[in-house]
Amino acid sequence: MKKLVLTGAAGRLGSYLREPLTKMCDELVSTDMVADIGKTLPGETYVQADLGDLSALEAILAGADMVVHFGAIGDEAEWDAILHSNIIGAYNVWEAAYRQGVRRVVYASSVHAVGMHLKTDVIGLDAPHKPDTYYGLAKCFCEDLASLYWDKRGVESVCMRIFSCAQANNARALGTWLSYGDLIHLVERSIDTPVVGFTKVYGISNNDRVVVDNSKAAHLGYRPKDNAEVFAKEILAKTPPLDNKDLANLCIGGPFATVELGNSGVAGLGVVDDRKKI
Template sequence: MSTDGSASSTNGDGGARRRVLVTGAAGRIGRGFAAATSSRFDLRLTDLPEADLAAVSGFGEVRPCRLDDVDELPAVFEGVHTVIHLAGQPHPDTPWDKLLPDNIVATYNVFAAAERAGCRRVVFASSIHAVGGYPRERRIHPADPVNPGNLYGVSKCFGEAVARYAAEQGTLSAVVVRIGAFQPFEAATGPDSAWLSDIWVAPPDLFQVLLLAVETPDIQFAVVHATSANDVQRLDLEDTRRLLGYQPEYGWTATAGGATRMHQDGPSQLA
């Protein structure tokens, strides 16, 4: 299924830009993605009315809304080509009474609203926690069965299932992005960063995966992994490279003892 479509605006050079709706835009990932892609996409940025949307107001159109209020959604989704669904409870220890409205009901509402609005694609931000029940030493492939290690992971499995349902039984294209440990460079450097050695994803690398998930044509449904070029990969990246053309710029290496920028002639330690 091609992602080419009519839900676009025109930039100053006369070229068409996709109108991309980002939910959870005031969060860490949403803010960074908006800053990185505001010149490439016509962004519509939404989050809860009480969220700090002023931090992203310079990157696109800001539209506060509650995803559990279905009456608000048609205006927010109108004219959108692709939705990047980042909103939801982000912590693995979130109790079920908060996961149910924010990660289950809201996710269903996003896919339903996207289909009703005629959107072409939804990019769903899943998590390594959807497969976190596997042993740490096992490399996980996108085709492996889900295996959540906590209820947060269960909520992400639900989102992955809804994405596949929407793509195969509905009209949407859907790309599921399983995100590793999204941490800044400071956290991935030094002796205390070893826990990130096989799961780290540098912010620019994640933003690259999300951008490619928006732009890559001819995908009806796919699950891809998002980590950096670490020495050891808990989440296998072969499909992300093959389907999207992903080329991570960073990685965690034992040689450097932390975050490095990858070059053709090898890694170099970040300052």
């Protein structure tokens, strides 16, 4: 491809995508709200932009083949903040993509669009939306937005429902872990699959204790290789018995299932900020 755009390039997950994406195109345009992203890679340029600015996004997406959209608040937050970054910002991405003739949006959706479903249900991709927070509700909106823009305007989308893409350091992660290597593989397959239309896929590794069924996304060719079971002995040795009546343990959204609306869910996950240094 000639040009790819990556939103959210300054974020933790974005930091792992920048280098692989430069290998898939002649020009990678990375964008985020920070003034300076630091060192750029060969073939990469950086543009500071607010997702709330449609005209800025139109300029950035001009001539792009696809946009990999990871820019958003990555946690539960107050409604006004979620509305601006995660809902209006996403609308602007799809609308700018349509106006500029961009073929496909590869979108960082989330487990939290279906976070109130039980782990023991092992839901498929046809399970109804069941958000656990404003953050999850925004992901539901964006998935429906992606579906609408495919049906009415011909913009393809892959909505990757990302699970626990961080260091596996808690019992929940044994079933929900997504390694950085598998994240990169998923994004690559979402880009290089010839035709996707509107596709949903669970962003989760090949865990023995996997909590969802990804079979209806087989056409993407996403075949995760990593397995959180390698961490099981160490994690379970330090984990006391879990309360089997606590929704944070029962639901696939984990602590997002029990936090008050507007309050951080990530705070209960012990996420390590191990973003990749360029």
